[in-house]
Amino acid sequence: MRDLAALVARVGVGGLFFANGWAKLEQGLINTGAEFARQGAPAPGAWATTTMLFELIGGALLIAGLAVSVTGLVLFLEALAVFLIAPPLNQLDTNALVALGAASVLLAVVGAGRISVDHMVVIRRRESEAASEFAADDEADKVIASLRAPDPELPAASGEPASDDPKSGDPASEDTAPHRRPSRRTGEQATSEPGDTLVAGRKKPAARTRKPPATDD
Known part of the structure; x- marks a missing residue:
């Protein structure tokens, strides 16, 4: 109305x-x-x-x-x-x-x-502005997507493993985590070589065995 x-x-x-x-x-x-x-x-x-x-x-x-x-x-x-x-x-x-x-x-x-003519002109102007803004946003999204997508023709970056195979020979793929020295097993018991354990930067001396007391025959 x-x-x-x-x-x-x-x-x-x-x-x-x-x-x-x-x-x-x-x-x-x-x-x-x-x-x-x-x-x-x-x-x-x-x-x-x-x-x-x-x-x-x-x-x-x-x-x-x-x-x-x-x-x-x-x-x-x-x-x-x-x-x-x-x-x-x-x-x-x-x-x-x-x-x-x-x-x-x-x-x-x-x-x-x-x-009125004013309203029709305003509507068309707003529609054209909205269309141009949407086109600009789409173009910006395409540019951002192209920058984020990796280029398959470029070589792998330095410091990254070339493959997932740990046996590929790449030093970066080798396991450098510390491991305990394997022990030598004799029969059912495992004994460590003397001098393997470090205590405060020094080797732990071998455990002294107490000789049994001499008994008179």
């Missing part, structure tokens, strides 16, 4: 402005200037030309719904100037001038609504 009301207001106000401008054009600039001279306007010829152009062009723009914010403000200023400098001699024309000026500034603030 708001868009429909804006359309009705635009057509009504713009139609009245356009009709006034067309009437001045039909009368001719000389007759229109003479009328402004009777109203006490300075430079009646310039007033006639200026108001005729503003009313014709501004009324058409209001009807089409193009640049309504600027057009409504310009028509309001034109009506205010005529009311202050050269008010119509007829009271009915004065009331119509006030109503048209108030409606013009209201349209300038409210806008043209969605049933």
Whole structure:
């Protein structure tokens, strides 16, 4: 309903402005200037030309719904100037001038609504901007994906194993973890060679065996 009301207001106000401008054009600039001279306007010829152009062009723009914010403000200023400098001699024309000026500034603030050329232009501009942004994002994603993907033609980086086989001969793939020295087993028991164990950086001395006491036969 708001868009429909804006359309009705635009057509009504713009139609009245356009009709006034067309009437001045039909009368001719000389007759229109003479009328402004009777109203006490300075430079009646310039007033006639200026108001005729503003009313014709501004009324058409209001009807089409193009640049309504600027057009409504310009028509309001034109009506205010005529009311202050050269008010119509007829009271009915004065009331119509006030109503048209108030409606013009209201349209300038409210806008043209969605049933207008302004709205169609804005929609197309936003769609084109959104499409360009999506295209730019897709291109950036492709570039990032290409940078992250490994190149099969490039050799393996230094310090990385060429294969997963531990027997490939690459020193990087050899197992360098510390291991205990294997013990020698004799029968069921395992004995370590003396001097294998380090204690605080020194070899642990071999364990002393206690001789059994001598017995008299």
